[in-house]
Amino acid sequence: MTAVLFQSLLTIAVLLIVSTSVTDAKISHLTLTRERRHYFVVSSFGLLQDGKINITIGDIQLRGKIAAHGFSIHQSNEKATEYDLNMLQMHECFLTTDRIGNSYVKVFFNGSDSNPDMQSNHHVIGGVAVSPPELSIVDGNAYYSTIIDLKSRLAENIYTIAYHHCDESPMDVGSVSAEIYITEVNPGPDYLGAGLAPLPKIYFIMSFAFGLCSVAWLTIILQNRKSPRLYRVHYLMFSLILAKTISLLFHGIDYYYILIEGSQEEGWAVVYYILTSAKGILLFVTILLIGAGYGFVKHALSKNERAVFLIIIPLQLITGIAGIVIEESAQGSKLRSMWKSIGLLVDLICCGAILFPVVWSIKHLRDASASDGKVAASLAKLRLFRRFYIMVLAYIYTTRIFVYLIENSLPFRYEWMGALLSEGIALVFYVVTGTMFSPEPDNEYLKVPVEEEEDDFEHIPMEDLKTTTGIAEGMKRVGRSKKEMLEPDF
Helix, strand or coil: CHHHHHHHHHHHHHHHHHHCCCCECCEEEEEEEEECCCEEEEEEEEECCCCEEEEEEEEEEEECCEEEEEEEEEEECCCCCHHHHHHHHCCCCCCCCCCCCCCEEEEEEECCCCCCCCEEEECCCCCEEECCCEEEEECCEEEEEEEEEECCHHHCEEEEEEEEEEECCCCCCCEEEEEEEEEEEECCCECCCCCCCCHHHHHHHHHHHHHHHHHHHHHHHHHCCCCCCCCHHHHHHHHHHHHHHHHHHHHHHHHHHHHHHCCCCHHHHHHHHHHHHHHHHHHHHHHHHHHCCECCCECCCCHHHHHHHHHHHHHHHHHHHHHHHHHHCCCCCHHHHHHHHHHHHHHHHHHHHCHHHHHHHHHHHHHHHHHCCCHHHHHHHHHHHHHHHHHHHHHHHHHHHHHHHHHCCCCHHHCHHHHHHHHHHHHHHHHHHHHHCCCCCCCHHHCCCCHHHHHHHHHCCHHHHCCCCCCCCCCCCCCCCHHHHHCCCC
16 A cells, blocks of 8 residues: 555656746746735845846736736845735835835836836835836736846845735735746856856866766665675665765756756756655655664564654655656745645654654663663663754754755855755764664674574573683583492593
């Protein structure tokens, strides 16, 4: 049943990969269908001198009483401007208010979709030129375009584009349908933005580093292929490192094409998504098996541990699907927002669930050391699994929370450091885990257990357990009758 479920979810993921193509990175296309949100962020981009942002909106259909709709371009060191915009939107229409700072540019229209009154260049940012919206007719539909051109080096920063629509009164609930196209580019050309341009190099370097680790781990496996310390989980660990290596390679290729062309190469993207989903599943399965002590402490999974596996594997497939939708959807789409929430929730559930087998293994070892007298071996492994538990906790918190905080506090030119930090932490986690559970002979924690030898002694008669002295070495006991035993030997 598990195999059938796994295969079904994998098929759904592959079909979704092939069929989903909503956005092309920084050449973005967003379709609004009866959109009722009063504002949402469409894109964020690190703009340098002579960089340009081209915004086009067309096929506009307004429903309800809408006073105005259009875009705001916000200059800030931070990507997220939702909170500030929300506070303004609660009281009045952001597009028509004058109570905003000089870090915004507004391009907006009145509520008539047939003959809009185009206005722009309100609250001009120093060093930023905004062209008046131009009208063009494509297939009978009206499209309006404006270009934001960065003229000064002093104005280099992150520019966040948000779309707004304002109802005529709080009682009105209007909606907008439209097609939005946004192209953001720096000189070079660079379609990734000032802070993300180094990403292809980073992923190539980290792929090479993980590749070296995979070669080293394969060497260790081959050197110890006849060792009783080599378990099947060690081969799974090699598969994980190999999947991580290839995934990073294709991730770098994917970002390279976005950097120079502004769009993904679909073939590379599909392979990357498949490998990333496989890598995520392998990572959690490997952590679960190691945490359950499979092979190291015991040779079978308990009922509870099997239940965790049945939960984690489908959830990881859902996380992979969520990642695909997030990558392929435009930043402001409802689909992206929904799947981002789903992915975050599922990821947190998985991260919490993988800790249970480690806790159960620690309890198993603690009970063993207290009951069966094999204190030294049990305590040594107990210390090992405690360290592994702490390391898994550190890995989860640093990659899920700490890296996110770092990314949102760095200057816009150093956004790439978040990806470098995340992959660097993953590399350290992989290396330390491999060192702790390596099948090499000098690893004291993976010594061949002596429990089976000790248990065999319970079935041997006590007289056969008598030890001999050095004098009696090599002598045989010859059976004698009771009468012979009473007679002297001389």
